[in-house]
Amino acid sequence: MSCHEILQEKGHRLTLQRMLVIEALHNAVRHISAEEIYEELHRRHPYANISTVYRTLELLKELELVTETDFGEGRVRYHVAEKGHHHHLVCHSCGRVADLEETALHPLKEGLLDEYGFVADLRHLAISGRCNECRSGHETEPKLRY
Amino acid sequence: MSCHEILQEKGHRLTLQRMLVIEALHNAVRHISAEEIYEELHRRHPYANISTVYRTLELLKELELVTETDFGEGRVRYHVAEKGHHHHLVCHSCGRVADLEETALHPLKEGLLDEYGFVADLRHLAISGRCNECRSGHETEPKLRY
DNA sequence: GTTGCATTCGCAAGTGGTTGCAATAATTCT
DNA sequence: AGAATTATTGCAACCACTTGCGAATGCAAC
Incomplete structure (x- = not known):
């Protein structure tokens, strides 16, 4: 089921602004920032405001259609779930930035459930640290970012 | 070794502002926000500015004397390491907010090191989710916060 | 197609946090 | 103790993001 159908089904309105935000998210090669989404939106709808982008992202997060990740840049990035x-x-x-399979955190998740009865919401987590290349002294320019 | 001694040893100056920020952090019962630290500082040094608080916290973080945690309030809280x-x-x-022992994340940390050679920096993490009380329908007012 | 109405939007102001820069003050050297 | 040096501060402007509010609009009912 598409984002559009899910929005409509839950009683949310399919506005042009929302459709353009969803399109920008889908067209993004990797993780996109609110500002980048706004640039796309603004190009085709010059009167649109960035607060609409943030409100749409908030809605899509609640519906679990997008995830939000803080890579420590001072801004947050979004990704279609x-x-x-x-x-x-x-x-x-x-x-x-290296990708880590979702399953890598499953043991932790199960542990928290067994020990504390806590259902952890671990979606699109960014774990900071020091990578193998930097540790071994071969600091190179990374190819993949965000 | 005290915060004061570590600062001085690493060549940082021991200013009144820094001492008052450190004192506020030590006096805090649990996790304290920058705004709360600033209130303490302002009471005894009315010309002090909140940017000094942020800069001091940044320095103390780098020296690993304090940790920063985002409880999802829209502001971050600090704690003496x-x-x-x-x-x-x-x-x-x-x-x-429930406390989780540091050791609970050791298996994950070791796994990331073995599999990816990645040294994860997992300090004072806030894991969001749904607690046992809420899941069982007995939603009560929490006693402990931050 | 028109009407009615709740949802959504644009705007402007606000919040937490960061930053460039000139003035100030902690430390070092004499 | 006083002068020189340079880290640190206060200030003001800025950034990412949020929010209150009145105006606009998508959608449902006719």
Whole structure:
């Protein structure tokens, strides 16, 4: 089911602004910022406001259609949930971002449920640290970011 | 070794502002916000500015003397590192915050090191989710917060 | 197609946090 | 103790994001 159908089904209105935000999210190669989404939106709808972008992102998060990740840039990035769940390893030395399979956190999740009865919401987590390349002294420019 | 000694040893100046920020952090019962630290500082040094608080906190973080945790309030809270390391389980239904021993994340940390050679920096993490009380329908007012 | 109405939007102001810069003050050297 | 040096501060402007509010609009009912 598409984002549009889910929005409509839950009683939310399908406005032009929302459709353009969803389109920008789908067209994004990797993780996109609110500002970047706004640029796309603004190009085709010059009167649109960035607060609408933030409100739409908030709605899509609640509906679990997009996930939000803080890579430590001072701004947050968004990703369409259906494109696949994963986490990230962010190196604070070189900025390199590696993807981590969702299953890597399943043991922790199960542990928290068994021990504390706590259902952890671990979606699109960014774990910061120091990557193998930087640790071994071969600091290189990372190829993949965000 | 005290915060004061560590600052001085690393060549940082011991200003009144810094001493008052450190004092506020040590006096805090649990996790304190920058605004709360600023109130303490302002009471005894009316010309002090909140940017100094943020800059001091940034410095203390770099020296690993304080940790920063985002409980999802829209502001971040700080805690003296030497008071003990732990993580937090934050319920997004009732706001209850439970402490989680540092060791609970050791298996994950070791796994990331073995599999990816990645040294994860997992300090004072806030894991959001739904707590046992809320899941069982007995939603109560939480006693402990932050 | 028109009407009615709740939802959504644009705007402007506000919040938490950061930053560039000139003035100030902690430390070092004499 | 006083002068020189340079880290640190206060200030003001800025950034990412949020919010209150009145105006606009998508949608449902006729």
